[in-house]
Amino acid sequence: EVQLVESGGGLVQPGGSLRLSCAASGFTFSSYSMNWVRQTPGKGLEWISYISSTGSNIYYADSLRGRFTISRDNAKNSLYLQVNSLRAEDTAVYFCARGGVGATCDYWGQGTLVTVSS
Amino acid sequence: QSALTQPASVSGSPGQSITISCTGTSSDVGGYNYVSWYQQQSGKAPKLMIYDVSNRPSGVSNRFSGSKSGNTASLTISGLQAEDEADYYCSSYTINNTRVFGTGTKVTVL
Numbered sequence: 445e446v447q448l449v450e451s452g453g454g455l456v457q458p459g460g461s462l463r464l465s466c467a468a469s470g471f472t473f474s475s476y477s478m479n480w481v482r483q484t485p486g487k488g489l490e491w492i493s494y495i496s497s498t499g500s501n502i503y504y505a506d507s508l509r510g511r512f513t514i515s516r517d518n519a520k521n522s523l524y525l526q527v528n529s530l531r532a533e534d535t536a537v538y539f540c541a542r543g544g545v546g547a548t549c550d551y552w553g554q555g556t557l558v559t560v561s562s
Numbered sequence: 563q564s565a566l567t568q569p570a571s572v573s574g575s576p577g578q579s580i581t582i583s584c585t586g587t588s589s590d591v592g593g594y595n596y597v598s599w600y601q602q603q604s605g606k607a608p609k610l611m612i613y614d615v616s617n618r619p620s621g622v623s624n625r626f627s628g629s630k631s632g633n634t635a636s637l638t639i640s641g642l643q644a645e646d647e648a649d650y651y652c653s654s655y656t657i658n659n660t661r662v663f664g665t666g667t668k669v670t671v672l
Contacts, residue, residue: 545613547594553607
């Protein structure tokens with residue numbers, strides 16, 4: 445069974461940083477691309493970033509490029525998202541999702557909540 | 563990259579069919595057959611329902627179907643059931659190798 449478990453969320457002050465993690469199991473992690481997606485409270489989904497199976501190809505949403513850094517460790521079956529210079533508008537649930545056919549996100553974790561507030 | 567445009571809400575009675583539209587541009591929806599649809603029930607993670615415009619993953623009911631014409635994709639739910647009540651999001655691959663989601667549609671079963 446495919447499982448994705450995010451961690452690392454919490455309360456952080458404006459201007460602070462966080463590193464989110466996603467632990468993958470139930471599939472060959474090194475064979476799949478991965479994505480980060482976020483959802484602000486009561487609002488819609490926003491795609492953040494993609495990383496290919498080997499990490500050689502990385503893409504970011506134009507509006508978020510610069511403060512967000514995606515990475516992966518295939519030896520640890522883990523995906524990461526480093527977020528710097530956090531703002532109130534970054535408050536959201538952050539999901540990791542496995543990359544499927546046709547640029548899809550075919551499996552999702554349950555998400556980790558990041559709250560940016562003083 | 564702007565979000566794809568979806569109606570905020572769509573409703574229907576049990577057994578009816580409803581259609582949700584998803585409008586983008588030639589740089590996303592219109593340019594690629596990489597449109598997907600997700601169902602998100604309250605408090606849960608999204609679930610992939612349609613990929614590559616009209617394909618269903620294993621286990622997804624054949625009451626869900628997808629199509630595309632020009633820059634607009636559509637999701638049709640036939641034989642609407644109470645369990646279909648959820649938020650639905652479209653997504654597309656884009657010209658910049660990125661992905662973009664739609665604004666989301668709340669489906670209400672009357």
